[in-house]
Amino acid sequence: MYSIDKYYFKEFKIAPGHRANYAILCNPEFRENQWGMKYSPANNYLREYKILPLFSHPQIPIRYAEGNAVMYKEGKSVLVQNYLIITHFEGEDVVEYYKKRGLPDQREIEQVIHYFSSATLPLQHMHSKGYIHSDIKPGHLIVNPTTGTMALIDLECTIKIGEIICGMSKEYASPEQKQMIRLLRNGEDEKSVLKKIKIYTTSDLYSVGLIFYRVMTGKLWQEANIIPQEINKAIPDKLNNVILGLLEENPDNRIQSAEVLRAELEAV
Incomplete structure (x- = not known):
């Protein structure tokens, strides 16, 4: 003990x-x-x-x-x-869960959609309060197959929308997060950095997209850079487009909110 x-x-x-x-x-x-x-x-x-x-x-x-x-x-x-x-939330890291189960087939994809649709609820709540998680990665989305939900945990890097980030996980960070860190490491002060780049809720959605991609393909987007459907033929067209809509490099072109993401997943 x-x-x-x-x-x-x-x-x-x-x-x-x-x-x-x-x-x-x-x-x-x-x-x-x-x-x-x-x-x-x-x-x-x-x-x-x-x-x-x-x-x-x-x-x-x-x-x-x-x-x-x-x-x-x-x-x-x-x-x-x-x-x-x-x-305490029962369950496990969503990527680890699907590593054990293998790539989702046509029947399992419906369950994956349900899990990620569930994850939009805590995100929508957080974003509605004017905050972003800013460190979403597989270990921070805990899937519980019994309840069909995903919990959003580890809020130590959570910031107000538009603030300087205080940490990130490189593999699951958005392009704008990485750009902000590069500017800060190059010695620019925070005021100067915030004039050039700001972090919004779409940054969290990009991270969700990276996790979604990995669950559906078993690969990291940055390494594969292949549309999901080419790796996993079971992915329907609409879901393929949703994942790519989360992974747009330009935040303005991304799916713009957790609420919109949930609606698009429900329409798959």
Whole structure:
């Protein structure tokens, strides 16, 4: 048994490629699988703790507590950890889920559409509040095949629309996010950068498109650069066009909102 502060969990789980480790809490006062804990010796979760109350949606985590304390294993101290306790969502990374199942065939595609249609709901809620997630990647969209929903998690990089980004995952970042980072790394100040480029909700939609493409083809768009239908012949024309509509380089030419995306998916 492990513990951090007054919170207990059975397994020490390290997620490769993620800055946070994660565990499901098993305190007797909590319901089973009610709360999860992100923990890390290096990351501070205060920013995410402050951001989470801005949203109220069943597919976005609720915060419970945040802090810093020694982690114990069977009563012996191990390491000081920063932690954040949030709603636990059953399920897994949507790309990993389909890696195990293989490329969606004609029958499975209907389910994939349902999952991504579900993901538009928390996105629409967040965008309607004037915020963008800005770090959407497979591990931040958790698919639950039992409920048919996807949860949107890890809001530590969430920003107001039009602000400077505070992080991104390179493989799933939009062209404008990458451009902003390049300008900042070249030494331009934030005011100058914001005169040249701003990040809007369409940036999140591009990231969703990259994930959708990978689920449907098993490949990264940047590496394959082939229309989805050429890789997976089961993809219907309308869905092929939706995915390409999310992957437009120019944000003005992209599908413009989560609401529009949901309508287009329902029309496939």
